[in-house]
Amino acid sequence: MATWALRDIAKRYGAVPALDGVSLTIEPGRIHGLLGENGAGKSTLMNILFGATRPDRGHIERDGRRVAFASSRDAIAAGVGLVHQHFHLVDSFTVRENVWLGVARPDEARLRAAAERLGLAGDLDAVAGRLSVGVRQRVEILKALYRQATLLLLDEPTATLTPPEADALFAFARELRASGASVVFITHKLREALELCDAVTVLRQGRVAATYAASEATPDDLAAAMVGGRPAESAGEAPAAPGDRARLRVDRLATSGDAGLRVRGVSFEVRAGEIFGIAGVDGNGQTELAEALVGLRPAAGRVWLDDAPAPDGRQARLAAGLRYIPADRRRAGLALNLSVAENAILGDEASPAWRRRGGRLDSAAIQRHVAMLAERFDIRMPGASAPVATLSGGNQQKLLAARELARRPRVLVAVNPTWGVDIAAVAAIRRALRAACAEGLSLVLISNELDEILSLCHRLTVIHNGRLSRALPLDVPPTVIGRLMAGDGPTWEQYGPTV
Known part of the structure; x- marks a missing residue:
């Protein structure tokens, strides 16, 4: 197996330095972790190593010898594989067809051997779009x-996994390590x-x-390195007690x-000032439930x-004060080609x-509004006129949350x-959510981050296959929530809906 090195890597996008002399x-x-705030350069660095981006300066070495990748095809041929945060699968293709896409000479024996290692030998003819998030990964x-x-x-890799799925991924990463392979693990979770x-390795500002x-570091060490000596912002105290009146x-x-019925007769209420949590793995009806609530989907x-x-209808519910932060910021929350x-x-x-007399847009007012959002949520961008597609994924998410709040x-x-x-932006967004709820906002928080649900919410339920569990106490063991998220039958018999 090879030792890989990146030497003095630099990359700029216009006036913005994404990477500035990075060596790794x-x-x-070994399993090597890569951490950093949004815009720190993690994705750019990995895209360079994968041949998808060419550096302005610096080079890659494999066992001490320079290599140059003109494309991802070159990197793949050299033994580099990248599992993207947003999966690159053709939903209408089978697993086998997705694996063989672009392969000149498919090898069934090699495919089956690799599938056996991942527990996918029985899924090769399954349609990718019908698989769970964990299986798609x-x-x-x-x-x-x-x-x-x-x-x-x-x-x-664990952003959309249940705890058991994350444990399985960790076990497989350790298996790869034991075989002599190398793994780079990009995460925000310290x-x-x-x-x-x-x-x-922690990146900060490129x-x-x-x-x-890892055996000699603490979460505080990593957090301090990520934010440059600034204390990681606290999400705040427990949420303020909600009112007695049902808002929703x-x-x-x-x-x-x-694919048919996705939300199956769910009932709940949310009080004024309450944060109502719905935990679950992607693909169990969360998007359909959210869209039905805000008027985007008939129900x-x-x-x-x-x-x-x-x-009825999206515009009418917007006017009534019902807003939405969708799961897919790139498709449903933002217009990437706009500024x-x-x-x-x-x-x-x-x-x-945003209008002057006569109906024309008031550019100065909009600029002031953008400046306020950027300061409040630490949105890092080249400028208000920059296409939103040029922002990192995290800064796009902060803009979306800031706009709706x-x-x-x-x-x-x-x-x-x-x-x-x-981590700093997580704390800022959570703090803003709590502050809005303290002023009377009712928040329906649908999340696959158990820590987020447990730290923010007054009450908690789990969604699986379009059904909601009964309300759970916040001190319920995370393993119970994980089993509910995974659809464990006995656990659902114990904690499922009462009606």
Whole structure:
């Protein structure tokens, strides 16, 4: 197996330095963690190692010899595999077809051998779009193993996994390490990095801030290196007690998705000032439930806002004060081809706040609004006129959350609002959510981050296969929540809905 090294890597995008003299060594038979705030350069560095991006300066070495990748195909041929944060699968293809896409001479024996290692031998003819998130991730890893990767780059691999699925991923990463392969593990989760990795490198503003032996570092060490000596921002105290009056009431809500019924007669209520948590693994009806609540998807059942029937349709519910942070910021939350300023007022362009007399847009007012959002949420960007696509994923997420909270809604439905966001921004977003709820906002928080649910919410339920469990105490063991998220039958018999 090979030792890989990146030497003095630099990359700029216009006036913005993404990487500035980064050097990193990845040894065989080791798991190397890579941490950093959003925009620190992690993804750019991995894209350079994978041949998808060319550096402005510096080079890559394999066993002490320089290598140059003109494309990802060159990197794959050299034994590098990348599992993206957003999976690169063709949903209508089978697992086998996805693995063999672009392969000149498919090898069934090699495919089956790799699939056996990942427990996928029985899924090769399954359609990718019908698989769970955890299985889809294993298909991405299968693609890399089939191509005989000895250096596997994992970008935020546990973001959408249940605890048992994350444990299985950790076990497989350790198996790869034992075989002599190398793994680079990109994560925002400090304890996760220390638990799994042999060494951890922290990037800050495009430079190496620190490299630690994982056995000698603490979460505080990593956090301090990530934020440059600034204390990691606290999410705050426990949420303020909600009021007694129900702000949002949902009765037997049911709706369908592309594959049939996805939300199965769920009922709940959220009080004014309450944070109501719904935990679950992606693909169990969360998106359909959220879209039905905000009027984007037709649904049976009834929804009330402040004891009045909620109006039908998205625009009517927006006007009634029901806002939405969707799970997929790139497809549903932001318009990537528009500027930061245009995205900051998206959906509210007709508001008098952004108009001059005569109806023309007030550019100065919009610029001031963007500056306020950027300061409050630490949104890092080249400028308000920059396309939002040029922002890192975390800064895109902060812009989306900032935009919706700035509109002071009565009810906010938020799906994974801190997904892909660094520790300081996570704390800032959570603090803003709590502050809004202290002023009366009712928050429906749908998240696959158990720590987020347990630290923010007043009450907790779990969604699986379109059903909601009964309300759970916040001190319920995480293993119980994990089993509910995984659809464990006996656990659902004990904690499932009472009606």
